[in-house]
Amino acid sequence: MNRTELKTKVSEKAELSAADADRAIGAVLEAVTEALVAGDKVSLPGFGIFETRERAARTGRNPQTGEALEIAASTAAAFKPAAELKRKLAK
Known part of the structure; x- marks a missing residue:
């Protein structure tokens, strides 16, 4: 599902205009991004x-040449699904 399809689905389910649904999606994504940048968790029960x-940081290898190279330490976004979501996906 891409953003356009998500916007349509949110618009239908929340009985919003497509423009309002798009602004709501944008606001949620911006809020989650800001929280992650600040080092906070975003919990959605x-x-x-x-x-x-x-x-x-770790040592990796160039797959074409086999040459060793250093991969710098980094921070990555991660998602941990709730038990309820895991149950629904298992069906």
Whole structure:
């Protein structure tokens, strides 16, 4: 599902105009992004938790040449699904 399809679905389910649904989606994504940048978790009960995870520096290999290279430490966004979502996906 892409953003346009999500906008249509939200518009139908929440009985909003397409423009209002698009603004709502944009606001939610912006709020989640701001929280993650600030180092906070975003917990949505029944859906899951968005959080950041630290990745340590490590040595990797160039797959074409086999040459060793250093991969810098980084911070990545992660999602941990709630038990309820896991149950629904298992069906």
